[in-house]
Amino acid sequence: MSGRVKGKTLIARDEGDDVDGVLIKLYGEETNGAVSIIEQLFEPGLLLPPHIHQNDVWLHVHEGEMHARVGEEVVRATAGCWVLKPRRIPHTMWNAGDEPARITELYTPGGFELFFRDFADRLLQGPVTLDELNHLGEPHGIRFFDDWIPDLKAAYGLRVVGE
Template sequence: MGHEEAPRLTVVQPGEGREGTLGSIGVVFKLLGEDTNQQLSIVEHPFPVGALVPPHIHTREDEYSIVLEGEIGFRSGDREAVLGAGGYITKPRNELHTMWNAGKVPARMIEVISPAGFEHFFWGVADQIEAGLPDPAVIEKLASDYGLHFAEAPWLPDIISRYNLTPPPG
């Protein structure tokens, strides 16, 4: 019998993974597509108090969120939910959605992205912010390259008011 090589094993210990900021929330890279045969990627998102992710649409991937700490609000299409630690939610592609810290303490969630690839948008934004003031044209090009569209949401002012959130720029 020939010697078969064991499949690649990726180990990410607690506290490991590149950390960055996406502006209103943070990002910690845990598993990239390169680690999962492009099947999925996993990042953690810390949400400071008052944090709001601008409404957006993914055209290439679905997202699955698991709240680890605090309370995070989600709106996808016309559905809204607030989840505490241990809560799970799906966010299907091609549907306008947003997320926010719905509580009075910092929150944190895991984001599973399928298929993989979109984590590189987060990486690019984190690089831009780390290098100084990000160029909106560069961020817009990154978004376009990854099939991400930001959109106006008529329901956003109500969410900002109800949860005392910091409005997104623009």
């Protein structure tokens, strides 16, 4: 954990564990499970497969823009916007812009950040199928599905993370 001490007051801009482009800024274990935080660049044309999980996710866009579908609602979030992706509500996000988006996500409760380690390890072997994503996600309380993927790919010219 980069030598951070539990309860540390400041997390510096360049501090955190880089897990294949996802910077884990704060682990759930450092907050007694209350919250965890990641930061990342989200590449143009990239779609996160739709999914459901057991925690709330707060997405903040620092630079660029992101789209999100939460249930039936689609939003376009520009720099400075926050998007809530509630637990147990199907959702996804994508970057339809021409530039990378720099984002932060807060997970409540914490712990979901550990999924990124498992995903990064698996990506080293090549493309990841939806079945494999679900296998990786099971211990972290996340389930992926493909119902929206064809329409979103066609509408925005996207590729799915892990393809």
